[in-house]
Amino acid sequence: MSSVSITGPAPYIYSSTRMRVRKAKLIGHDEYMRMLNMSLPEITRSIEEKEYKAEIDELASSFSGLDLVEVALSWNLAKEFQNVLGIMPGLIKKFTASYLQHWDIYNVLTILRGKTQGVSAGKIKEVLIPAGSLDRVALDRLLAEDSPERIVEALSSWSLYPVLEREFPAAMEKGTFGDLENELFKAFYRYILKQTASGVKGGKPFRDYLKLEIDLLNIKTVVRLYKGGVREDVRMLMVEGGSFSVDELIRLASSESMEEILEGIRKRYPEGPIGELMDSADKSMPLHEMENALTRVMLDQMDRISKRYAFSICPTLVYLMRKRYEVANLRAIARGKESGLPGEKIAEFLVV
Amino acid sequence: MAVETMTIEIVEAAVATAAGFKAIGAGLAVGLTGMGTGLAQFGIGSAAVGATAENKEMFGLALLFTVIPETIVIFGLVVALLLLF
Numbered sequence: 001m002s003s004v005s006i007t008g009p010a011p012y013i014y015s016s017t018r019m020r021v022r023k024a025k026l027i028g029h030d031e032y033m034r035m036l037n038m039s040l041p042e043i044t045r046s047i048e049e050k051e052y053k054a055e056i057d058e059l060a061s062s063f064s065g066l067d068l069v070e071v072a073l074s075w076n077l078a079k080e081f082q083n084v085l086g087i088m089p090g091l092i093k094k095f096t097a098s099y100l101q102h103w104d105i106y107n108v109l110t111i112l113r114g115k116t117q118g119v120s121a122g123k124i125k126e127v128l129i130p131a132g133s134l135d136r137v138a139l140d141r142l143l144a145e146d147s148p149e150r151i152v153e154a155l156s157s158w159s160l161y162p163v164l165e166r167e168f169p170a171a172m173e174k175g176t177f178g179d180l181e182n183e184l185f186k187a188f189y190r191y192i193l194k195q196t197a198s199g200v201k202g203g204k205p206f207r208d209y210l211k212l213e214i215d216l217l218n219i220k221t222v223v224r225l226y227k228g229g230v231r232e233d234v235r236m237l238m239v240e241g242g243s244f245s246v247d248e249l250i251r252l253a254s255s256e257s258m259e260e261i262l263e264g265i266r267k268r269y270p271e272g273p274i275g276e277l278m279d280s281a282d283k284s285m286p287l288h289e290m291e292n293a294l295t296r297v298m299l300d301q302m303d304r305i306s307k308r309y310a311f312s313i314c315p316t317l318v319y320l321m322r323k324r325y326e327v328a329n330l331r332a333i334a335r336g337k338e339s340g341l342p343g344e345k346i347a348e349f350l351v352v
Numbered sequence: 353m354a355v356e357t358m359t360i361e362i363v364e365a366a367v368a369t370a371a372g373f374k375a376i377g378a379g380l381a382v383g384l385t386g387m388g389t390g391l392a393q394f395g396i397g398s399a400a401v402g403a404t405a406e407n408k409e410m411f412g413l414a415l416l417f418t419v420i421p422e423t424i425v426i427f428g429l430v431v432a433l434l435l436l437f
Contacts, residue, residue, distance in 0.1 A: 009395070009398075010394055010395070010397075010398040011398075013395050013398035013399050013402070014398040014399070014401060014402040015402065016402075017398070017399040017402030017403050017406075018402040018403075018405060018406050021402070021403055021406035021407060022406065087405075
């Protein structure tokens with residue numbers, strides 16, 4: 001079969017333009033603020049007028065209320081990411097697929113957890129988001145397996161299989177998949193950092209961004225551990241590859257006070273948005289507020305590099321991130337409304 | 353007599369050389385501007401196809417942007433025609 005040329009800058013210009021158009025269609029700040037004053041049926045109608053119409057229409061006969069919104073959002077996210085993978089040419093597709101692997105981790109762990117707890121395949125399927133390289137058909141095949149061991153065997157061609165195979169027996173012995181999840185995410189970051197050197201345009205700035213993302217992920221873990229009062233060995237929980245070494249992170253996690261942690265972070269990031277956040281933060285700052293602020297820093301940084309490297313892999317990745325957070329925001333609004341939370345409280349959990 | 357014949361031959365050769373250089377100049381004018389147009393259009397074309405794939409209403413505007421670099425090759429053509437005629 002003949003194919004068009006997929007080398008040179010043209011594929012990047014093509015894909016970046018498509019992703020920019022899609023990013024412009026995402027829900028904006030004002031729209032979220034309007035939704036905060038709506039009831040759940042009104043929110044459902046509002047998102048039906050956006051990009052979620054096909055899913056809401058299709059699922060309206062099977063689900064209602066919060067379930068309808070939740071499942072429609074998951075379906076839309078999966079459909080959108082699979083569509084993005086489908087339209088990307090050559091190396092961009094390969095890199096995007098590598099980046100979307102974190103959805104595979106989520107899906108595989110959900111299936112393993114569901115199966116070990118005896119949850120029916122239908123129920124597990126409802127919460128899967130087939131947005132990665134393991135599509136709906138591959139996940140259905142995994143769901144059809146009758147034991148977790150057989151599921152692991154069926155994943156032998158998956159790029160993270162060596163880690164899964166190594167950690168799975170210990171996870172089954174312990175009865176918890178937390179450590180397996182940590183190891184899979186560490187392997188994912190190692191893999192994606194390696195992929196940034198594969199010759200993809202924008203690989204270097206994205207590698208710098210990934211380092212920031214790993215740092216912020218570790219910072220979030222350190223703050224969570226401190227707030228949760230955990231003072232054990234936390235080496236297993238830290239992801240390598242950021243600007244903080246694992247030993248530095250362990251020292252930070254064993255700090256006596258929140259001020260000490262903030263000071264440690266400020267020393268590494270004296271300027272810029274993280275430094276400013278550390279200046280304004282104090283020990284009374286709620287965890288979710290700090291986490292959201294760090295996520296915003298992450299997204300802003302990605303936005304900045306996608307503008308600076310306009311025709312590279314970055315505009316595609318920034319769209320994928322923004323879309324992911326749009327779905328998370330809509331889910332937060334729907335859940336908040338269902339629980340009867342006031343609009344101002346829900347707004348604190350949005351990443352806008 | 354021999355001197356006159358030589359002079360006529362030299363003048364004829366000079367005229368022929370000038371016509372040849374003009375033809376080369378015209379060819380370069382169209383060829384180089386054509387390449388310039390191509391270079392400009394491949395980027396705009398890729399973006400135009402991407403934008404149109406996302407939003408069909410963009411087609412007219414995208415086509416307009418894509419043909420703007422055609423002006424470069426038209427200038428080249430005009431220069432070539434001026435050289436030749």
